[in-house]
Amino acid sequence: MISEIFHLLYYKIKTLLYFQIELNKTSIVKNIASFFVYSFFLLAFYNGTQFAIDVVIVKYRLGLFILHKFIGIGVFIFGMSVAVGNMIVSFSTLYKSAEINFLFSKPISSESLFIVKFLDNFFYSSSTLFVFLIAGLSGYANYFQLPLYFYAWSFFVLIIPYVITFALVGILTLFGFIKIADRFGVRVTIFIIGLLYIIALSLFFKFSSPLVLIERVLPYYPNINIDLSFMFSPYLKYFPNFLLSDALFAFIRNDFHKIIINSSLIILISSFVFTLAVYISNRFYYRSFLKVIELRLTKSTPNRIPLKNIFDKNLWFSSSLSSLIKKEIVLFVREPSQVIHFSVMMILIVLFISGIRSTQVIILKAASPELQTIIYMAILVFILFMLIAFSLRFVFPMMSLEGENFWRIRSAPIDIKKLVFIKMLIALVINLFIGIILIIFSHSILHSILVTQALITFVIFSMTIVPLIFMMGSFFSNMKEKNPIRISSSQGATVSFLVSILYLTTVLGLMYYPINEYFNARFFGKIPMVENIFSRINIVLGVVGLFSVILSYLISVKQFKKDI
Amino acid sequence: MLTINNLTKSYNNFNAVDNISFRLESGDFTAFLGPNGAGKTTTIKMIAGLLAPSSGSIKLKNFDSVTNHIQLKQNLGYIPDQPFLYDKLTGLEFLKLTGGLFGLRREELKKKINETLELLSLGDWINRKTETYSQGMRQRVSIASSLLHNPDLILVDEPMVGLDPQSANIVKKAFQQKAAEGKTILISTHSLHIAEEICTRVIILNKGKIIFDDKIEAFKTFHEREYKNLEAFFLELTKDDF
8 A cells, every 4th residue: 555655646746846847938937926926925924923923912911821822713713724625625636536537447445545635635735825834933933032943843743733634624524525415415415514614613712712711811910921721621722723822832931841742642633533534535435436426427417407598598799709608607507616615605705794783883882993993904804805715716717717628719700808808797797796795784884984985995906806816817727627626726826816915905004094093083073084095095096906907808818819 | 257247327217327237258359339328438437446336246357346346457457538647747657657556566567668668659759748649649648558467358438539540550459469369358439340340249238228249240240131331230220319
């Protein structure tokens, strides 16, 4: 088994190396651009970590214990995201890829295949993540002046096993998903898994609420830089996320005993989950592979195919454009990964909307204008971030998904400019529709000045980001990749994400001052005089947005006309 | 060698393969014929372990496709209709990768690679990345990779689709040579002439059922006696679908 794994890994690494050292003009430009964007963000992440620590320790004087509990909560959310992400990506790579069909036709054991594909997945989709973790760790280590060995220890002994644990949890959940889906159907299973996920998150936050944490710890001030774990549930500290954060805390206190114990426990948990996953893969992976094929084939019965008469109906556009747009809609609706992701995002939006009224009440009742500003900005960040996530997942792959049939578009009697315009428009209209609903619900009891401004900001933000991400998707297009999930987790998508975050940060930076002024005025019973500032910001963002639309459109048209 | 017993594959009450049984002996070069949707690829994929049978059994040298699928695959060379190659590997690297998956040792693998390179006339292209290959070249590399471990059963799904005449000729000769060496070959094809030219036995599948299974001589005699040509005979046998 070991030789099988190394043999496969050797050639997998070889394919990656070939990919990395490809030297042509476009590749060099893309890599240089990526390098600058990555460097900027790594630096920002490094400084951001130090700034965040400083805010907790110096500005709010919450102490080292609370800081590390916050880190524990943060890495838990991060771990759960890794698990969900890995579950989705693994479904494509472990079950649906052409490669897996090739490998399963060879005499390879299920567990070897599982290990190779897991590592392939893990490092393919997590390499960027690790680079950012290193930047964050460096910021942390530099802030506390930790010794050099901390970097190696925390990365290899704490973080990698921790991330592997959650990635494996994602795959184990996927195995469970297939097992349950075989018995109860896909929809019921999505409901069950979604419910379990929400329950797990709710329970975690019930037992490790940040507010309860602060309330319990602050009475001990100024003795809040020591280990106060005794005040909390004795079981909570054995969660991998708190083992990790407590180990980091132990580094600061030079508590080597604790470092060794926590590190050993993290490795032990990781090894246990890994062994369990390998054991289950030995018994279940091949069977589940066959089961997934069966589920896919069984599902495609003619009477269940949605939009089956769409090609008989006329749209407003010319027949060729109309056919392409219909194709876009039908392929989206009939691709399970697209529909499932879209549904998950819609559920998130519904959850957000259902809880947003109480958050607005919290804003209005908050004890200080700063707090009001922060909570309001958090809502704005969520909405704008949702738009970025949505665009990256669905707009970025739009050109790549044309795939090797792209020649049909190129050889059809259609105007490429019009086609690009319509594709961008579809993406923009859907994004605007979702965003406007979010803004309306999230501002239902807030003052009209904020509602108007939020709507304007959102429209300009969408008009800038959606065409930009569409353009990046066409610039980094990969016509050979059929899997939209892999396209949206590619190097180009990461660069697009980082550029979008940069823009988001700029917008928030510009908005912070007038919003803070607004809440200040309202808090002290004055009339807010912020319309002028808002107008100036709108003009600046509008001009940037206009440039983005024109530039993105022109570059996208050029990309659609390039030789492939 | 290969024993298929009451094999069925059903989807939503539809039998893609409907209770078929046949046996292939060493040296049999069998054409698997039938119109689109007859169940040829489904049967081949079940033998290759890429689909699970709904009922019935598949045994290759007594290795069952469900309980001993790894041993079965060790004795099998499966060539799919759409060849899968790693784009960023060269043809030679791909052959080394596949040979390794079948457990071939370095020296043995080197010898086998040289033999198959010659058999399929792969030449200098073998050192270039497979992403630069034509369809014919891709198919030939895929075939080569499936022959390296000297399998007892060679399973081929539509090997001639998209091949230029030169490639088709090379592929045909390669299979003929393997059959002459005593290997069992099951080849799914739409081309009746290829079946007639190179195969020793014909199995015709229609709507998941076997409707003809005999030696090639019987196939020829029958259609020559009753019909003016091979196409007319085949169309008559499968006429419900046209």
